[in-house]
Amino acid sequence: MPALSCGILMSFLASSASAQEVTANRQRASQLYNNITGKFVSIDSPKVVEMERILNSGKSEREAAKIATQDTSFVDVRMMNFARRMWSTTESYGVINNDFIATTAGAARDGVDARELLTGNFYYEYDISDLDDRDRGRFGTVIREGQPNNAHYESAVRLGYSESAKLIRTTPHMVFRDVANPDSGGLLSTRSFIVEYATGGTNRRLVEYTFRSFMCVEMQDWMDATRPDDKVGRDVDRFAGGSTERYQTTCKGCHAQLDAFRPAFAFVGVSSRTPAVNTVGRPNASLARNATIFPQGYTVGDSKWKNYATSAVNADRFGWRGNVEEGTGVQAFGKLIGNSQGFSRCMVRRMFYEICKREADPFEENAIRNMATQFEATYKFRDLAEIVATNNICLKRGAR
Amino acid sequence: MSLKLRIAVSLSLLVVVVLQGQACGKVAPMESAELPSNGVSQNLPPVVALPEKDLQALETVRVVHRNEFLSSVTSVLDLPYSTTLYTAFNSMAPNLSDNGYVDSVTAPLMNAVLSIHGSACSEQLRRERAMASAERQVFKGFDFAKSPTAQPPTATSDLIRTLARRAWLRNETQAERDAIQEAAKLFDTAVAADTEKKALFICSAMLSSLDAITR
Numbered sequence: 001m002p003a004l005s006c007g008i009l010m011s012f013l014a015s016s017a018s019a020q021e022v023t024a025n026r027q028r029a030s031q032l033y034n035n036i037t038g039k040f041v042s043i044d045s046p047k048v049v050e051m052e053r054i055l056n057s058g059k060s061e062r063e064a065a066k067i068a069t070q071d072t073s074f075v076d077v078r079m080m081n082f083a084r085r086m087w088s089t090t091e092s093y094g095v096i097n098n099d100f101i102a103t104t105a106g107a108a109r110d111g112v113d114a115r116e117l118l119t120g121n122f123y124y125e126y127d128i129s130d131l132d133d134r135d136r137g138r139f140g141t142v143i144r145e146g147q148p149n150n151a152h153y154e155s156a157v158r159l160g161y162s163e164s165a166k167l168i169r170t171t172p173h174m175v176f177r178d179v180a181n182p183d184s185g186g187l188l189s190t191r192s193f194i195v196e197y198a199t200g201g202t203n204r205r206l207v208e209y210t211f212r213s214f215m216c217v218e219m220q221d222w223m224d225a226t227r228p229d230d231k232v233g234r235d236v237d238r239f240a241g242g243s244t245e246r247y248q249t250t251c252k253g254c255h256a257q258l259d260a261f262r263p264a265f266a267f268v269g270v271s272s273r274t275p276a277v278n279t280v281g282r283p284n285a286s287l288a289r290n291a292t293i294f295p296q297g298y299t300v301g302d303s304k305w306k307n308y309a310t311s312a313v314n315a316d317r318f319g320w321r322g323n324v325e326e327g328t329g330v331q332a333f334g335k336l337i338g339n340s341q342g343f344s345r346c347m348v349r350r351m352f353y354e355i356c357k358r359e360a361d362p363f364e365e366n367a368i369r370n371m372a373t374q375f376e377a378t379y380k381f382r383d384l385a386e387i388v389a390t391n392n393i394c395l396k397r398g399a400r
Numbered sequence: 401m402s403l404k405l406r407i408a409v410s411l412s413l414l415v416v417v418v419l420q421g422q423a424c425g426k427v428a429p430m431e432s433a434e435l436p437s438n439g440v441s442q443n444l445p446p447v448v449a450l451p452e453k454d455l456q457a458l459e460t461v462r463v464v465h466r467n468e469f470l471s472s473v474t475s476v477l478d479l480p481y482s483t484t485l486y487t488a489f490n491s492m493a494p495n496l497s498d499n500g501y502v503d504s505v506t507a508p509l510m511n512a513v514l515s516i517h518g519s520a521c522s523e524q525l526r527r528e529r530a531m532a533s534a535e536r537q538v539f540k541g542f543d544f545a546k547s548p549t550a551q552p553p554t555a556t557s558d559l560i561r562t563l564a565r566r567a568w569l570r571n572e573t574q575a576e577r578d579a580i581q582e583a584a585k586l587f588d589t590a591v592a593a594d595t596e597k598k599a600l601f602i603c604s605a606m607l608s609s610l611d612a613i614t615r
Binding site: 021022027030034035038039040041042043044073076077080081084092093094160357 | 461462464465466467468471472475476481486498499500565566567569570571612615
């Protein structure tokens with residue numbers, strides 16, 4: 001009798017299993033949804049079922065992927081992680097929330113042209129209008145960026161605020177003493193970016209990390225000792241170790257290009273943990289540090305910068321477009337970066353890492369460039385996620 | 401710690417270990433920090449189409465990392481955001497993977513995963529206990545007023561199926577179902593309170609298996 005019951009039970013389970021078999025299109029829909037949103041949902045989730053229906057009807061995977069990019073998790077999870085890693089100096093997700101991260105996610109939600117992230121005079125904050133005065137104070141009233149702390153953005157995480165629902169676009173960028181930033185470069189003018197990279201240095205890190213975050217290159221990747229060194233500052237020793245050889249072969253490789261771009265941030269600094277822009281037309285004192293090391297070196301007098309990253313290798317790497325030789329100020333520098341092919345390739349690489357769970361391999365460079373060209377049709381992050389997730393090299397074969 | 405509780409914890413971990421083998425074949429070696437993290441290489445290599453077997457070797461798997469974890473747990477169980485769960489998550493979050501690399505799967509990580517899923521399943525169970533069976537999302541066939549031995553025969557298998565489709569994104573295999581049911585027999589007593597423990601055991605064990613926490 002027990003054996004009979006067991007047999008009946010097993011046959012029931014077997015028939016139940018076959019009735020609920022997971023079809024290939026359902027699996028593909030589930031994979032697309034999970035990869036695009038960064039959130040696991042049941043294989044029977046209505047959105048996955050809807051995506052399967054689209055695939056079954058013979059429409060493209062891109063059509064199905066649109067269901068996933070419209071999901072709130074695309075902004076709350078996927079784009080927030082994308083932005084966290086773009087912000088992190090170690091390409092890690094383990095960073096606290098800030099205006100740089102929230103602004104990237106907000107721009108993705110609103111379909112902002114990605115290039116505006118480097119030129120726009122806006123940032124995103126969380127809507128706390130529904131809180132009373134007391135709670136608003138506890139939340140952190142850092143609703144203007146010219147403030148000395150990051151409490152506003154950290155509170156939002158603690159309270160589980162959804163970026164897709166709570167972010168609001170605010171303009172203009174503010175700096176120390178509540179002055180509107182006269183030369184805003186989008187994320188390059190956020191409080192977190194300036195405080196992180198303009199504190200205690202010579203404003204070279206602002207350039208270095210702009211390239212790292214938005215061109216996906218580390219300094220050693222694009223150093224080039226063949227470039228002219230007429231813009232190298234006075235604080236760089238030309239006789240390091242007693243000879244000029246080290247300077248000529250190593251130091252110059254980075255400084256020739258970095259120091260030529262550095263004047264873009266000539267007026268940018270930090271005062272009391274707050275971004276500051278010198279509006280009286282005098283470059284920040286940090287650019288003149290250690291001026292006695294080589295007094296004949298270049299003195300930054302204004303915000304006119306030059307682009308020396310134009311050798312054959314770097315020209316191919318960055319794919320400059322438009323006026324690429326020189327410019328004035330942060331916004332023009334942001335425009336140079338945003339208009340380059342290097343920027344769109346970098347955004348593809350970053351999205352590829354998020355969605356496809358690995359770095360793109362060198363042999364996949366053509367595919368990356370192809371996706372970057374498609375991304376440039378709209379420069380919208382939702383389109384980018386759809387392009388990457390449905391590309392053949394991204395997890396299609398045999399994946400769950 | 402009571403003997404029963406210790407056995408429960410041990411078996412829960414056992415199920416985790418049993419199920420850990422899944423998806424390991426998909427682990428590819430390139431998910432490492434040694435590769436150039438970004439940028440175009442100095443000399444762009446020629447583009448060569450790889451054989452299919454090499455392309456399959458590129459399939460990678462990543463453990464769900466800290467910043468995806470909470471949203472995935474709540475999504476899989478259809479749980480609303482709660483401070484209770486957030487507190488449980490926060491206390492264990494430092495042990496979760498920061499980047500999702502497979503080499504971050506360690507004993508402390510698995511403990512943290514089990515602990516968070518235990519809290520999440522407990523919260524879901526608490527919510528669904530008060531509902532009629534037909535209204536429930538996860539613990540559908542269970543009658544929590546009755547002992548485990550008095551439950552309908554399909555209660556356990558339905559729970560396994562529901563969780564497999566929610567967390568593993570597929571149906572469970574016969575072997576998996578047998579293994580889980582066998583382990584859960586520990587709770588088959590005549591005590592009504594053990595029904596909840598059995599359901600909790602199956603839920604937390606299945607959600608903590610590697611197939612449920614890899615992407």
